[in-house]
Amino acid sequence: MTSELIPAEFRGNLGFLVAKAKQLLSDELDVALRDSGLQIRHFAVLSLIRRRAGLRQTDLCEVLGVDRTTMVKVVDDLEGAGLLRREPHAADRRAHALQLTEAGEQWHSRTLVPVMDHEQQFLAPLSPGERALLQEMLTRLVDSALVRSADQKLARHP
Amino acid sequence: MTSELIPAEFRGNLGFLVAKAKQLLSDELDVALRDSGLQIRHFAVLSLIRRRAGLRQTDLCEVLGVDRTTMVKVVDDLEGAGLLRREPHAADRRAHALQLTEAGEQWHSRTLVPVMDHEQQFLAPLSPGERALLQEMLTRLVDSALVRSADQKLARHP
DNA sequence: CCATATGATCAGTTTTGCTGATCATATGGC
DNA sequence: GCCATATGATCAGCAAAACTGATCATATGG
Numbered sequence: 131m132t133s134e135l136i137p138a139e140f141r142g143n144l145g146f147l148v149a150k151a152k153q154l155l156s157d158e159l160d161v162a163l164r165d166s167g168l169q170i171r172h173f174a175v176l177s178l179i180r181r182r183a184g185l186r187q188t189d190l191c192e193v194l195g196v197d198r199t200t201m202v203k204v205v206d207d208l209e210g211a212g213l214l215r216r217e218p219h220a221a222d223r224r225a226h227a228l229q230l231t232e233a234g235e236q237w238h239s240r241t242l243v244p245v246m247d248h249e250q251q252f253l254a255p256l257s258p259g260e261r262a263l264l265q266e267m268l269t270r271l272v273d274s275a276l277v278r279s280a281d282q283k284l285a286r287h288p
Numbered sequence: 289m290t291s292e293l294i295p296a297e298f299r300g301n302l303g304f305l306v307a308k309a310k311q312l313l314s315d316e317l318d319v320a321l322r323d324s325g326l327q328i329r330h331f332a333v334l335s336l337i338r339r340r341a342g343l344r345q346t347d348l349c350e351v352l353g354v355d356r357t358t359m360v361k362v363v364d365d366l367e368g369a370g371l372l373r374r375e376p377h378a379a380d381r382r383a384h385a386l387q388l389t390e391a392g393e394q395w396h397s398r399t400l401v402p403v404m405d406h407e408q409q410f411l412a413p414l415s416p417g418e419r420a421l422l423q424e425m426l427t428r429l430v431d432s433a434l435v436r437s438a439d440q441k442l443a444r445h446p
Numbered sequence: 447c448c449a450t451a452t453g454a455t456c457a458g459t460t461t462t463g464c465t466g467a468t469c470a471t472a473t474g475g476c
Numbered sequence: 477g478c479c480a481t482a483t484g485a486t487c488a489g490c491a492a493a494a495c496t497g498a499t500c501a502t503a504t505g506g
Contacts, residue, residue, distance in 0.1 A: 135434040136427060137351055139339045144407055145313050146332070147426040152310040153353050154433040155303045174304070181297045188453060193295055195311050200494065202455060224453045224502045249302050255432045256425060264425050267418060268305040269294060274413045275312040276293040346484060358463065360486060382471045382484040 155252060162244045166237075168211070171196060171204055173245070176230065176238045179214060184227040186219060213237055313410060320402045324395075326369070329354060329362055331403070334388065334396045337372060342385040344377060371395055 140146040159170050175190055187201045196204070205228065208214045213234035216226035230238070253261050298304040317328050333348055345359045354362070363386065366372045371392035374384035388396070411419050 135438070136431055137336060137339070139335060141427055142423065144411065144423065144426075145317065145328075145403075147423065147430055148306060148310045148313060150353075150430045151426060151433075152306045154430065154437065155306060159303065170303075177297060178295060181295070186453070195308075197495065198454075199456080199496085203493095219453095222453075222503070224500095226454080245303075251436075252429060252433055253302065255428045260425055264422070265300060265302065265305065267414060267422050268302075268309060269299055270413045271410060272305055272308045272312065273294055275309075275410055278409075279312065280293070344484070355464065356485075357465085357487080377484095380472070380484075382469095384485080 155248070158248045158252070159245060162248060163241070166241070168207065172208055173238075173241060175204060175208060175228075176213060176234055179228045180230055180235065180238055183229050184219070186222070186225040186227070188225070190228075208234070313406070316406045316410070317403060320406060321399070324399070326365065330366055331396075331399060333362060333366060333386075334371060334392055337386045338388055338393065338396055341387050342377070344380070344383040344385070346383070348386075366392070 136147075136150075156170055159173075163169060163173060171194060174194055178190060178193065179185055187205055188198060190196070191198050191201050205214070205216065205226075209216060212231055215229050215231055217229050219225040219227040256264060294305075294308075314328055317331075321327060321331060329352060332352055336348060336351065337343055345363055346356060348354070349356050349359050363372070363374065363384075367374060370389055373387050373389055375387050377383040377385040414422065
């Protein structure tokens, strides 16, 4: 038995399901981040830099699918909040090597807790095995779509 | 062996995977709709009305998670393009009963082909059984999150 | 060493979504 | 039946968001 909340014509439509899942997940996350004044992308940027200190802004743009001029603003915000620093990049003097500050590390750690909580709540209807399967399948789909997209880009710029 | 396109710290993050999948799917769809001058939401509205003639604009807003003032514009666009009509609603004279025109039916049928093609291409890395499983799991997650969200709304307005 | 490409930034514009108001009608208590 | 309140649709105007094109500094490959 299923509720009436998902229209029948969209139950079989992956695009709708994925878009709706994204909407629900990011609305929840937005609420969790509200009082910090930051957005999901700010959190994502900190997550990336935390694991790979020294990333350039362009690297973040590529991974997150964000425009470079938009990323300037995002990094401005984070630097203004004292959560990261733009440091000189060892290998390229045009670029910045982004580094978390101590406050950035702490904020990220602290914020990770409710973020993971929300994700777990969302995943509650699945068994642990199903969760692993879902993750694996999504990874496979996204990875393969990214490869295809990169190939197309290469084909246009030979 | 996996490519480097998904950062390791995000492979286990459902939010990132879902957001990325949505980004990839809707970018493809945008391209497919480009020459029509319409967007994904226009297509979604036509899909809904086609199955359930007589829906009101508010009904569409709820299902699609779109603001009511935004929906006015979307329906304006579709009516202007001759794809649907606002007809008087039998049970509520404030509301419009939305109906596809003949042109709307045709455009939807024609557009459905590339839309489904893109979805199939995206799903290519999964076996038929896996696709069914993915769809079922996503439906379960979205449905349950919608129920939770509706409960919270009820709790605020007792 | 020069031509071209790339990283970052900024000003200015376009696009988008939303707020709050308005009008018409509906609904529920009395 | 009547009024208070809620709801559907619309609009004008505002505010945030994203993009365009330019600029400057530096890198890279021939």
